Amino acid sequence: MLSFVQSFMEDRFATEGVMEKRYRVTLTAEERQELQAMVSAGKAAARKLTRARVLLLADQAEGGPAKSDPEIREALRCGRATVERVRKQFVEECLEHVLQPKPSTRVYERRLDGKAEAYLVATACGAPPQGRSRWTLRLLGDRLVTLGHVESVSHETVRRTLKKTT
DSSP: OHHHHHHHHHHHHHHTTTSOOSSOOOOOHHHHHHHHHHHHHOOSOHHHHHHHHHHHHHOOSTTOOOOOHHHHHHHHTOOHHHHHHHHHHHHHSOHHHHHSOOOOOOOOOOSSOHHHHHHHHHHHHSOOOTTOSSOOHHHHHHHHHHTTSOSOOOHHHHHHHHHHHO
16 A cells, blocks of 8 residues: 555656646747846845746746746745746736736724824823833723723734834
8 A cells, every 4th residue: 555655646746747837938038038137137036036037947938948847946946836826927917017026905904093092192101000110012902992992902003003103
């Protein structure tokens, strides 16, 4: 049984990356030259350089190395998903979108509104509770919850709010 599992795993890893690629990277001469200049200069963000190297190694155009995904992963010491994502993004979009990260579209819900922030700052500037020499972030957060200004708040939110208003 053990030999069957070993042979199955060896066959699986031996053929990994040999299958027909759904996203084939074919760089134009200008794109290849631009990426090679960027990589040789080395004056860009690490993520951008890694993506450029992935594209250069995956290039299946005339004169390109056309390396398989496992070979690219081994050469660049990056993950399988990175190589696949770069290939897919290059084919579906364009070179500029691959090299530039997309801005985040996530909208974060604010825990404290203006009224709660004002109360927090006023409380922090006031006298600390009896038996304490000063306010702590957790005490301030607990006070906001106790008085009903917010349902819950972390000490990190309290810290960020106080830092912003200082």
